[in-house]
Amino acid sequence: MAPNPPPPKRYPSACREILVEYSKHVQSIGEVIFELLSEALGLDPDHLKDIGCLEGHTFGCQYYPPCPEPERTLGHVRHRDPDFLTILLQDQIGGLQVLHQDHWIDVPPLEGALIINIGDLLQLISNDKFRSVEHRVLAKSVGPRISLACLFSTHLEPSNRVYGPLKQLLSPQNPPLYEETTILNYLNSYKSVGGLENALSFHKL
Ligand code: OGA
Ligand code: NI
Numbered sequence: 502m503a504p505n506p507p508p509p510k511r512y513p514s515a516c517r518e519i520l521v522e523y524s525k526h527v528q529s530i531g532e533v534i535f536e537l538l539s540e541a542l543g544l545d546p547d548h549l550k551d552i553g554c555l556e557g558h559t560f561g562c563q564y565y566p567p568c569p570e571p572e573r574t575l576g577h578v579r580h581r582d583p584d585f586l587t588i589l590l591q592d593q594i595g596g597l598q599v600l601h602q603d604h605w606i607d608v609p610p611l612e613g614a615l616i617i618n619i620g621d622l623l624q625l626i627s628n629d630k631f632r633s634v635e636h637r638v639l640a641k642s643v644g645p646r647i648s649l650a651c652l653f654s655t656h657l658e659p660s661n662r663v664y665g666p667l668k669q670l671l672s673p674q675n676p677p678l679y680e681e682t683t684i685l686n687y688l689n690s691y692k693s694v695g696g697l698e699n700a701l702s703f704h705k706l
Contacts, residue, residue, distance in 0.1 A: 503528060503558045504658065520560065527588055527651045531555055534586065534617060535653075542627060544669055553662060554585045554623070557655035565596070567644035576638035576646070580696040583688055584620035584654035591616065594646035600635040608636075621701050622654060622687065625679045628666035633701070656684050679704045 502524040509517050535549040542548070549555070565576045576596055591597055591610050598605040608616060624633040638646075665681030682704050691700040 502560055504556055504655075516562070523649075524558070524560075524651075528555070528558065530588060530615070531558065531586065531651075531653055534588075538586075538623070538631070542630060542667070542670060544667070548667075548669075549585075552626075552664075552667075553655060554653060557658055558651050558653045559657060561650040561652065563646075563648045563650065565594075565638065565640065565644055565646040565648075567642055568640040569642065571640035571642050574640050576640045578697065579635055579637040581633040581635050581699065582618055582620040582650075582652060583622070583656070583691045583696070583700065584652040585622045585626075586620055586653045587616075587618040588651045588653075589616040589618060589648060590650075591648045592646060594641055594644055596639040596641050596646060597648075598637055598639065600637075605637070620652070620654070621691070622664060622684065625682075625687070625701060625704065626664050626667050628670050628675065628678050630670065654684060656688055659685060677706060680706055 502520070506521070506524070509521065512520055532550065532555060535554055536546040539546050539548040539550075563577070568574060579600070593610045593612070595607070595610050597608040597616070599608055600606075618636065619631045619633050621633045623631050661683060663681040663683055666677040666679055671677055679701065687700065687704060690703040694700060
């Protein structure tokens with residue numbers, strides 16, 4: 502959807518207008534969140550924006566049909582998001598879980614709430630100050646469940662820009678934990694393990 506949205510006729514007609522509208526709103530929320538995250542890292546509020554974290558976003562629209570035997574399958578396998586940040590809108594069905602201290606914790610739906618997930622690329626540039634969260638979606642006998650994930654990254658715009666741990670966060674006590682990489686190079690690692698393992702480990706120093 503950003504920075505170069507496809508022509509509207511490429512979207513399903515049922516959600517064409519609302520997606521364009523939602524994209525504008527989610528971009529504004531993203532701006533505020535990246536400002537807060539920049540400040541949390543002790544940086545200038547515009548820092549993450551200035552290095553391109555807000556330059557692109559794409560949508561993953563997900564439809565999970567009701568499943569007659571939910572315990573025999575999964576809605577969405579465990580994974581970390583391959584982006585800087587994800588803003589997720591889930592409906593009231595539930596099933597989303599995050600991994601916390603080796604336990605899967607339910608993220609119950611809350612009307613009007615958005616879920617903000619740190620992605621791998623933000624973990625990389627923050628040198629592990631922010632952690633990308635592992636999550637999954639359980640299959641349910643009720644449904645369908647519908648969710649809309651907005652992934653902030655420029656992976657659809659091939660670029661030679663390299664990302665590594667931000668220099669401002671490094672010191673002799675805090676040496677860089679990752680090598681510099683382009684987004685596409687990191688995505689190749691992600692794809693090579695099908696998102697099933699921690700792709701950041703391929704870029705560790
Ligand atoms: C994703 C994701 C969760 C959901 O798209 O990366 O984790 O609730 N979606 O559908
Ligand atoms: Ni995800």
